[in-house]
Amino acid sequence: MFNFDHPKLAALAETEGYSDIVDFMEDCALDSLVPAICMAPGCDYTAELEPDQRTGFCELCGRPSMKSGLVIAGLI
Template sequence: MFNLSHPKLVALAETEGYSQVEDFLEDYALDSVVPAICMAPDCDHTADLEPDQRAGFCEACGRPSMKLGLVIAGMI
């Protein structure tokens, strides 16, 4: 089941210029680099990561908390 309303996913889509999460996911579903967001409650840093990245380090807060938008949505 997909989770398209997660607050971090909505924030990531908006940061990337999308008003609809579905459009964001459709555009990045097959790309080799995908936008990710820090899942720490006090950090919203974004970066582009490879789709197989599971716990990338956040350049802003230093935690291994970066998660791809596709993972947050439950697509991968």
């Protein structure tokens, strides 16, 4: 099931310059590196990571909490 309503996904799309989450997903769906965001409360650090990343290291808060936008949306 897709989850385009997640607040972190909206923040990630906005950071990448998109006002529409569907457009954001379409543009990065086939890339080898995609935008990811830290899922830790209070941290919105973003980076380019693998499309299936679920526990990437956040360089800002130091937690293994980076998640790909494709994973957050439920596409992977």
